[in-house]
Amino acid sequence: MSESQKEGExxxxxxxxxxxxxxxxxxxxxxxxxRHERRVLTLSWRLLGAMEDAQDAAQEVFLRTFKxxxxxxxxxxxxxxxxxxxxxxxxxxxxxxxxxxxxxxEAGGEYxxxxxxxxxxxxxxxxxxxxxxxMLYRALDELxxxxxxxxxxxDIEGMxxxxxxxALGSSEATVRSQISxxxxxxxxxxxxxxxxxx
Amino acid sequence: MNCKAxxxxxxxxxxxxxxxxxxxxxxxHLHGCITCSGLVDELRESQSMFKALRAGTVxxxxxxxxxxxxxxxxGDLDPAPGWVLTMHRLIFAGLRRRNAIAGFALVVLVSGSVxxxxxxxxxxxxxxxxxxxxxMDAPAEFLSPILVPPSVEAPRVLKRTVMQEIPVEALSxxxxxxxxxxPTPQQIQVSEVATIKFVTDDPDIIIYWLPSDKxx
Numbered sequence: 001m002s003e004s005q006k007e008g009e010x011x012x013x014x015x016x017x018x019x020x021x022x023x024x025x026x027x028x029x030x031x032x033x034x035r036h037e038r039r040v041l042t043l044s045w046r047l048l049g050a051m052e053d054a055q056d057a058a059q060e061v062f063l064r065t066f067k068x069x070x071x072x073x074x075x076x077x078x079x080x081x082x083x084x085x086x087x088x089x090x091x092x093x094x095x096x097x098x099x100x101x102x103x104x105x106e107a108g109g110e111y112x113x114x115x116x117x118x119x120x121x122x123x124x125x126x127x128x129x130x131x132x133x134x135m136l137y138r139a140l141d142e143l144x145x146x147x148x149x150x151x152x153x154x155d156i157e158g159m160x161x162x163x164x165x166x167a168l169g170s171s172e173a174t175v176r177s178q179i180s181x182x183x184x185x186x187x188x189x190x191x192x193x194x195x196x197x198x
Numbered sequence: 199m200n201c202k203a204x205x206x207x208x209x210x211x212x213x214x215x216x217x218x219x220x221x222x223x224x225x226x227h228l229h230g231c232i233t234c235s236g237l238v239d240e241l242r243e244s245q246s247m248f249k250a251l252r253a254g255t256v257x258x259x260x261x262x263x264x265x266x267x268x269x270x271x272x273g274d275l276d277p278a279p280g281w282v283l284t285m286h287r288l289i290f291a292g293l294r295r296r297n298a299i300a301g302f303a304l305v306v307l308v309s310g311s312v313x314x315x316x317x318x319x320x321x322x323x324x325x326x327x328x329x330x331x332x333x334m335d336a337p338a339e340f341l342s343p344i345l346v347p348p349s350v351e352a353p354r355v356l357k358r359t360v361m362q363e364i365p366v367e368a369l370s371x372x373x374x375x376x377x378x379x380x381p382t383p384q385q386i387q388v389s390e391v392a393t394i395k396f397v398t399d400d401p402d403i404i405i406y407w408l409p410s411d412k413x414x
Contacts, residue, residue: 037265042254051256056268058264061308063268063271136251155248155249156252179209180206181209182204183209183244187244188239190247
């Protein structure tokens with residue numbers, strides 16, 4: 001069986017699941033959650049920085065999905081719709097937690113639960129990697145919200161400029177301008193943090 | 199182009215987000231500019247650090263937590279009723295949502311414009327200043343059934359104009375010079391008859407009242 005046939009089968013299977021879930025089939029909806037929870041939670045965590053907020057966001061995304069599934073056109077791919085909803089939910093949550101984030105980040109340790117550590121690794125190397133991760137997320141947090149979102153989707157999630165534009169509901173030109181500005185700011189912030197650490 | 203102006207293009211160039219036309223320009227600039235080449239290296243370094251974050255993933259326990267919360271909440275929620283789903287499919291059948299909404303908005307806009315135009319015409323008619331109307335009662339003989347059939351609504355008389363009347367004495371005066379012409383029979387007739395013009399509210403109907411020689 002060719003790749004395109006497999007892809008077609010997967011799509012039609014997903015369409016069936018979506019139709020069943022829209023009609024109130026809880027088992028079908030659970031399957032949708034299982035298939036997409038990692039993507040939604042990871043993206044939320046990258047956008048919001050804190051795992052607790054990311055879990056709240058992911059929960060809200062799936063609840064909205066269940067509520068508005070009947071509006072979704074099953075002929076279209078599901079994941080871009082879900083990513084767009086995740087971005088919107090994170091944007092709403094991000095506004096609400098803007099003030100307290102600054103305090104948490106200053107206190108440190110907000111990102112430490114995010115990744116599974118390999119116990120076979122050198123603890124010193126792990127510590128260094130963890131410090132670097134925290135530094136990067138601190139730099140990310142200093143970006144304006146729109147630039148941070150575009151940067152996360154394009155450069156960390158690895159989406160194309162067109163996919164990023166679709167997820168953000170803006171044009172490719174706007175996304176290019178946002179990621180260009182974000183990359184330059186990030187570079188300066190990283191240089192500054194590296195300088196400060198030395 | 200100076201280095202400052204190049205920065206934003208270079209930030210796109212490092213990830214291949216730039217059109218081919220700009221690519222040649224940037225590469226030729228980078229070839230001879232040490233500052234911008236240094237910027238490229240720094241950007242690539244920070245980008246590679248961030249790309250390393252792609253490998254990071256979330257804990258299974260975090261995922262399980264989200265899933266159980268979602269499924270508990272969903273159990274309490276009711277799905278959209280069947281009639282909502284049916285209506286939704288009927289309304290948006292075969293149409294993309296945006297097109298359907300745009301079409302609906304267009305229909306509302308056009309209907310609103312037509313309604314507003316009609317309403318404003320009625321308002322203009324109402325706001326027109328009242329016309330000074332000289333009312334008079336037409337003589338009973340004039341409104342005889344022969345002239346105005348009972349089935350037709352009689353036009354309303356708005357204005358009465360009395361045509362210029364030439365005094366009879368003036369006609370009898372002897373002309374001062376030989377050049378004065380004799381009045382024609384028509385002029386005599388006009389001078390002797392006072393014509394009354396009735397202007398009605400129907401612009402196509404003007405009534406001339408020509409009394410007979412006897413004065414009735």
